[in-house]
Amino acid sequence: MAMADLTLDLLSPAKINLFLSVTGRRPDGYHELASLMACIDLYDRIVLTYTGHDIRLACNAPGVPADESNLAYRAAALFRNAYRERRGHLPFAGLAIQLHKTIPVGAGLGGGSSNAATILKALNNQVPMPLRPAHLAALGLQLGADVPFFLHGEPALATGIGEQLAPWTGLPAYSLVVVYPGCSLATGEIYRSLNLRLTNCEKKLKGIVLNQGIFDAAEHLCNDLESVAMRRCPDIALIKKELNRLGALGALMSGSGSSVFGLFTSADEARNARLRLTAHAEWQVFQAKVIV
Secondary structure, three states: OOOOOOEEEEEEEEEEEEEEEEEEEOOOOOEEEEEEEEEEEEEEEEEEEEOOOOEEEEEOOOOOOOOOOOHHHHHHHHHHHHHHHHHOOOOOOOEEEEEEOOOOOOOOOOHHHHHHHHHHHHHHHHOOOOOOHHHHHHHHHHHOOOHHHHHHOOOEEEEOOOOEEEEOOOOOOOEEEEEEOOOOOOHHHHHHOOOHHHOOHHHHHHHHHHHOOOOOHHHHOEEOOHHHHHHHOOHHHHHHHHHHHOOOOEEEEOOOOOOEEEEEOOHHHHHHHHHHHOOOOOOEEEEEEEOO
16 A cells, blocks of 8 residues: 555544542552543544655744654554564555644643544554554553543543543533633543542532433532642633623633633633623633544
């Protein structure tokens, strides 16, 4: 299969955590959790070109590394090595990756994990003998706990460290507004600062997690990491207050922060809220919807 100079233009979605309950800490340092995750139509764009003899990465976002530490680069290298090991022959030698970031970095929206998953899926779809989904998910987990979710791509209840996924049906295609206050938070630091004795989401969410019932924004929006992140980024609390004042069904910090989303019953209501929030010049404000 000739792949020289083949170009793929890909969209890499963000995600939100509609609830995130931290239930324990494992001996290896990872935290056990239960989280309802869904992709939203806020995208990074990735252009892959099969060319040359090595992996090269360029990114438009200041401060985002364009070397082996970038998850997009690591995903391409990991797939290349795993495919050679399993199949013995790779139908391409080099890859140029152009990463056009829209999803804020360090925002709890999973941009890096999504980029990695998007590249893993794209490369696997182009080879003559694709890796099995379970093997691809195992590769993704080597890159990050959220990568298997992005490979899955549909609303899911994530348990374990986030890698155990159960499809969640019936989630409304909420309209939403996402606000990034400009505080880039490190996931590891937020988790390390969490006091498990002060978490409260597990008790609140026990029924819906066990039974996968109907998600109710007024009842089930909960994130055990929120209070930790607020101490580092006080604007999180202000954004939640503003979104609720503007008519959101509820508002919550996503993941380990610092982005906050508000759920709305219609695109018009979300649009009105977004326009009002753009008065805060230091915030990045996006309108989106849940992908179901």
